[in-house]
Amino acid sequence: MTGxxxxxxxTRALGKVYxxxxxxxxxxxxxxxxxxxxxxxxxxxxxxxxxxxxxxNLIGCLDTPSSGQYxxxxxxxxxxDAEELAVLRRDKIGFVFQGFNLLPRMSALxxxxxxxxxxxxxxxxxxxxxxxxxxxxxLGDRASHRPSELSGGQQQRVAIARALINRPPILLADEPTGxxxxxxxxxxxxxxxxxxxxxxxxxxITHDAEVAAHAGRIFVxxxxxxxxxxxxxxxxxxxVEPQIPGPGRAP
Ligand SMILES: Nc1ncnc2c1ncn2[C@@H]1O[C@H](COP(=O)(O)OP(=O)(O)OP(=O)(O)O)[C@@H](O)[C@H]1O
Ligand SMILES: [Mg+2]
Numbered sequence: 656m657t658g659x660x661x662x663x664x665x666t667r668a669l670g671k672v673y674x675x676x677x678x679x680x681x682x683x684x685x686x687x688x689x690x691x692x693x694x695x696x697x698x699x700x701x702x703x704x705x706x707x708x709x710x711x712n713l714i715g716c717l718d719t720p721s722s723g724q725y726x727x728x729x730x731x732x733x734x735x736d737a738e739e740l741a742v743l744r745r746d747k748i749g750f751v752f753q754g755f756n757l758l759p760r761m762s763a764l765x766x767x768x769x770x771x772x773x774x775x776x777x778x779x780x781x782x783x784x785x786x787x788x789x790x791x792x793x794l795g796d797r798a799s800h801r802p803s804e805l806s807g808g809q810q811q812r813v814a815i816a817r818a819l820i821n822r823p824p825i826l827l828a829d830e831p832t833g834x835x836x837x838x839x840x841x842x843x844x845x846x847x848x849x850x851x852x853x854x855x856x857x858x859x860i861t862h863d864a865e866v867a868a869h870a871g872r873i874f875v876x877x878x879x880x881x882x883x884x885x886x887x888x889x890x891x892x893x894x895v896e897p898q899i900p901g902p903g904r905a906p
Pocket of ligand 2: 707708709753829
């Protein structure tokens with residue numbers, strides 16, 4: 656298999672059981688088989704408690720599965736030690752949380768610069784990169800504001816900028832438009848489409864069918880089971896089309 660054929664996200668019979676063997680046991684995800692390619696824009700829908708965040712946390716390497724396999728860009732994440740996993744997460748995955756998860760005492764700029772890590776990137780470069788990324792989400796003029804001095808939609812955009820600062824190939828967003836008015840929601844959708852056009856893979860959880868309709872593929876979750884909406888987008892079969900690798904892409 657060449658690098659060009661490897662899906663950026665592939666799960667094989669992925670499952671998650673919380674508190675197994677106890678009275679509190681919850682089967683949150685059942686044998687999920689997903690193949691998502693570079694440049695795919697995927698929406699995940701489903702009622703509250705159906706397992707959307709559970710799946711997202713597994714894809715984001717924030718949690719470990721109870722069964723099955725997850726290959727991120729061809730790498731079986733179960734074979735990585737903690738340090739290797741942290742590097743993979745830093746280089747491959749941007750995560751926008753269901754809450755905003757911004758640090759209240761830090762400015763927008765400092766929040767966005769967080770994932771760069773203090774050791775690797777010199778301060779001037781950190782600030783410059785963070786500023787560029789804030790400009791990209793339309794917040795260049797709010798860099799010094801703290802989260803409490805920003806609107807909900809602006810806080811959400813700071814959270815998105817933070818997820819994008821390392822230019823990760825995968826952007827995972829858990830209800831990023833949930834708390835937003837429709838105009839701000841549309842701005843964020845436009846941003847996701849630009850990322851997709853730039854060959855990023857965007858996986859978006861949403862309750863909103865109108866938001867999901869912007870995606871190329873839609874999955875619906877019910878009681879931990881995933882089903883792809885047939886007849887939607889160009890890749891409804893779930894088969895990843897061969898992709899021509901862009902310049903500078905690692906295999
Ligand atoms: N840490 C946990 N421990 C035990 N059970 C959990 C845990 N996290 C989630 N669950 C349970 O797993 C199921 C799936 O939860 P999950 O957060 O994935 O749902 P969701 O689809 O994201 O819902 P929502 O739309 O409300 O965010 C739920 O029944 C939930 O109560
Ligand atoms: Mg959730």
